[in-house]
């Protein structure tokens with residue numbers, strides 16, 4: 001799909017991954033992010049890209065990573081998006097939601113999305129930390145109290161399929177309004193993850209149908225099966241075409 005088509009569709013999302021550095025080193029990470037990963041992009045270059053993309057109709061900027069709350073230029077990117085009237089969403093593992101950097105930016109995000117790989121045992125095992133599940137729960141609580149709309153992003157694999165409805169219930173109990181599913185893909189560190197299995201086409205359909213039919217949690221459910229790299233920087237900038245978004249209720 002061309003940029004023009006995306007602009008005409010009115011749903012241009014620019015996915016910005018400003019740094020591969022992360023405070024975690026998850027087993028399935030498609031960008032092979034970790035505390036040691038290097039390759040951070042300069043804020044002024046990304047700010048210019050955000051402004052140019054807005055002129056093409058990409059009016060939503062999704063800041064992800066690595067962990068975006070580690071990135072020193074985060075305020076510059078939020079300012080650039082504000083300058084051109086783009087909405088900014090933040091994708092985080094939740095650990096730094098109660099940090100000074102987040103506090104300085106609080107209230108400037110349309111939606112904050114917290115990644116959660118399953119119920120406590122599975123999430124902590126994949127993330128390699130016994131406290132990660134509690135971090136997401138505490139971050140959810142902080143966002144809910146602040147009145148910040150937030151969602152849960154789940155990397156769905158065959159092993160977590162059976163927990164999906166419990167996960168939706170949990171997200172709803174915590175105050176999330178969105179559950180976004182990213183089917184696990186064998187890329188980055190995920191290529192060598194031995195305990196995770198990518199869903200077959202039938203399982204993907206089954207997962208979405210289950211939540212559509214039995215959406216007792218009344219969440220907005222989205223499946224994002226495709227992210228397209230642009231600008232020759234596959235891990236750092238990408239777009240999510242409208243055709244790749246499947247929503248069960250309304251737009252996010």
Ligand code: SF4
Pocket residue numbers: 022023024025026028029030031032033034065066067093115
């Ligand atoms: S999956 Fe997310 S939280 Fe985990 S290492 Fe990758 S970027 Fe960091």
